[in-house]
Amino acid sequence: MGLEQAFDDGPAFVPYLAAGDPGYEESLAYVEALARGGADVVELGLPFSEPIAEGTTIQEAIVRALDAGMTPHRYFEFVEDLAVDVPLVCMTYYNLIYQYGTESGPRPFVERAAEVGIEGFVVPDLPAEEAGPLRAACDEFGLDLVFLVAPTTTDERLERMREQVSGYVYVQARLGTTGAREDVSDHTARSLSRIVDWDVPEAVGFGIKTGGHAERIVRAGADGVIVGSALVDIVAEGHANDDPTEEVADRLEAKARELKEGALRGAGRLEAESD
Numbered sequence: 430m431g432l433e434q435a436f437d438d439g440p441a442f443v444p445y446l447a448a449g450d451p452g453y454e455e456s457l458a459y460v461e462a463l464a465r466g467g468a469d470v471v472e473l474g475l476p477f478s479e480p481i482a483e484g485t486t487i488q489e490a491i492v493r494a495l496d497a498g499m500t501p502h503r504y505f506e507f508v509e510d511l512a513v514d515v516p517l518v519c520m521t522y523y524n525l526i527y528q529y530g531t532e533s534g535p536r537p538f539v540e541r542a543a544e545v546g547i548e549g550f551v552v553p554d555l556p557a558e559e560a561g562p563l564r565a566a567c568d569e570f571g572l573d574l575v576f577l578v579a580p581t582t583t584d585e586r587l588e589r590m591r592e593q594v595s596g597y598v599y600v601q602a603r604l605g606t607t608g609a610r611e612d613v614s615d616h617t618a619r620s621l622s623r624i625v626d627w628d629v630p631e632a633v634g635f636g637i638k639t640g641g642h643a644e645r646i647v648r649a650g651a652d653g654v655i656v657g658s659a660l661v662d663i664v665a666e667g668h669a670n671d672d673p674t675e676e677v678a679d680r681l682e683a684k685a686r687e688l689k690e691g692a693l694r695g696a697g698r699l700e701a702e703s704d
Contacts, residue, residue, distance in 0.1 A: 468513075477522040
């Protein structure tokens, strides 16, 4: 299944976890739990030592994964070991993509990603103006390239993104770094209105924490919701308390189900919860 097709029965639930957090086997179990809970796509973070777009929660997850030995080569092994039947998106930073393999440039990384079953990329630090080589490699190997649209993205940059984006567009619901919030931003509807005529699904992330948040995001016009920090918090708490992997996985599955059902309510696919 391609990325865009994952939104066909929408709205899509797109969770994020850092691969290898807090350890290889635990992380496999946690990603698989999200798939059981209703994930339509999984954004699987490849840890990078300078994650400029991330808040404290995900930065700490990246540190745990790096400390546990996650590397690009290990990441690809991780993807091969996963027992999930949903599309996987690699979320990472361009330095790791560019430096991989024996030749510089993104092609070796994209080729290897395609071999193991990755279906697309989110690269927060790659401007659309400089994305040509990665877009070309993705086209060669049949992978999608997802761009992030922020409330402050200029109209000129939006047009460049529109020319290169595929799979879906990641709409940043608020300014700042990633992180779960107590409420969703009123930037969402405004941001969605700027790309309403794009021919790819629009998935909103940054700050979504509950099923109620997911419901409101979809009602605002989103085709899907992206959730990272609220899930990473569960992993972090389980690690801090030394909880059994199975218990943490169960909590992740339950949170995934809550978020997916919230999105479905937002689309009128489930009965709304009473206040």
